[in-house]
C-alpha cells in the first residue's frame with residue numbers, strides 16, 4: 001500500500017498547491033518582496049566561516065558524517081502534522097545519531113496542527129522549521145516573500161547540499177516548481193517518482209478470453225466488449241447476470257479523463273493541455289460527445305448502476321467476487337485480492353479512438369516525477385550559524401541509502417543491499433510482530449516530511465504490489481496531453497480564484513454524473529450548463545490559468561538562463 005499512500009499524499013499536495021497558490025511579487029511596486037531579500041542578507045552561506053579542518057562557524061563539518069563537530073551542539077525543532085500514535089520514528093533516531101544534530105519533532109494531527117500553526121505564525125512564537133501538509137503557497141508568499149520569516153535556501157543548497165542541488169538541476173520541472181516569484185527557493189523539495197498515467201481503465205483479460213474477444217482499441221469495439229460481458233457468463237460462474245461490465249474507483253472516478261476518446265480529456269476543472277496550450281475543454285462539442293457515449297453505456301446497463309454512489313469497500317468486494325470486467329483504477333491490485341506471487345490478468349485499456357477522434361490524448365498527470373514545494377521551511381528563528389548544518393541534515397535525508405531506509409525500512413533488517421548494487425526488500429510478514437510495528441510505514445519517518453525516491457530506482461519487493469502498472473506509461477506514450485504547468489495564483493486573487501476553481505469543479509462533476517446516469521438530458525441542458533460555467537467565473541479563471549502558465553514558462557526560461565550564465569562566470573573565473 002506504500003506507493004498508493006505516497007500517491008494519495010502527493011495528490012493532496014498537488015491539489016493544495018493548485019487551489020491555494022498565490023503570488024506576492026506580481027503587484028505594483030514590489031513592496032511585498034523586500035522581506036525575503038532582507039532575510040537573504042542575514043542568512044547567507046557567504047557569512048559562514050570555514051576553518052582549515054573544514055569546520056564551519058566552529059560548530060559543524062562542511063562535509064561527511066557526523067555533521068556536528070566534536071564537542072559541539074546543533075539542535076532544532078520541526079513543527080509538523082503526523083498521524084504517528086507513538087511519536088517514535090526509527091529513522092529519525094538513526095539520523096539523529098549519524099548526523100549528531102539534535103533533531104526534535106513537535107507533531108500534531110493535521111487539524112490540530114493547522115490551528116496551532118496559524119496561532120504560532122501570528123504570535124511570532126514558532127520553531128526553527130515548519131513541515132508537512134500545513135503550508136500553502138500563500139504562506140510561502142506571505143511569510144517568506146513578504147515578511148522574511150522563512151530563510152531563502154538556494155545558496156545554502158548550492159553550498160552544502162549536493163543531493164538537493166541535483167534534484168533542482170536534474171529532476172524535470174523541479175527548479176521551476178520550487179522557485180517563488182521573487183526568485184528565491186524557500187522550501188526543501190519533496191520529490192517522488194510518479195506515473196505519467198495515474199489512472200486508466202483496466203480490463204479483465206480472463207473475461208475477454210471467456211467471451212472470445214480481443215482488447216478493444218476503438219469506442220465501438222469497447223461497447224461490443226462491454227455488451228458481451230453483460231450478456232454472457234463472462235466470469236464463468238454459471239450465472240449470466242452477475243457481471244458488471246464497467247465501473248470506477250469510487251474515490252478517483254476521473255470521468256473527465258475518458259473524454260480523451262472524443263478529444264477532450266481533462267482534469268476535474270475541465271483544464272488540459274491542448275497543442276501545447278492551457279485550455280478549458282469541458283464546454284466543447286468533443287466533451288459533450290464523450291458524455292453522451294457514457295450515457296449510452298449507462299442506459300444499456302453497461303456501467304455499474306452504483307458507479308456514483310458506491311464506496312471503496314463495495315467496489316473492492318465486487319473485485320473480490322470476480323464481478324468486474326473493466327474499471328477506472330490505479331492498478332487492479334486496488335480491488336483484486338491477489339495471493340502471493342499471483343499475476344494479474346488485467347491490462348490497461350489503450351487510449352481508444354472513435355469516429356470523432358482519430359488521435360486521442362489521455363490526461364497526463366506528471367512527467368514521471370512530482371515535486372511538491374510546500375513541505376518544509378527553515379524559519380528566521382534559526383541561528384544563522386546553524387542553517388547550513390540543518391540544510392546538510394536534509395541533504396543526508398536525501399542520500400540514496402537513507403532514502404531507501406526511510407521509505408522501506410532499515411538495512412539490513414528489512415532491506416538487503418546486494419553486491420550487484422540492487423536492493424531487495426524482504427517479506428515483512430516474516431518478521432516478529434514487534435519488528436513489524438517498529439519498521440512499519442508510519443514508524444520509520446514522519447511521512448509528511450520531505451523524502452526522496454531516487455529517480456529510476458527500483459526495489460524488489462515480495463509480493464510485488466502493482467505489477468501491471470508498469471505497462472501503462474509505455475502503452476500511453478504518444479497518446480498523452482502533456483502536463484499542465486505549475487503556477488502561483490496572484491496573491492490578491494487567491495481567495496476568489498480558489499472559490500471559483502472549487503465551484504467549477506463541483507458543478508461539472510454533478511452535472512456530468514446526472515447526464516451519464518440519465519437523471520437529466522444533455523441536449524436540452526447543454527446551453528444552460530455552458531452559461532452557468534460562465535456565471536461561476538470561468539472566463540476569469542481560464543485567463544488566470546493561461547497568464548500564470550505563461551509567467552511560469554517565462555520564469556523557467558529565465559532561471560535556466562541564469563544557471564547557464566553563472567556556470568559561464570564560474571568557468572571564466574576558473575580560467
Ligand SMILES: [Ca+2]
Nearest residue numbers: 233237239240
Ligand atoms: Ca456470471
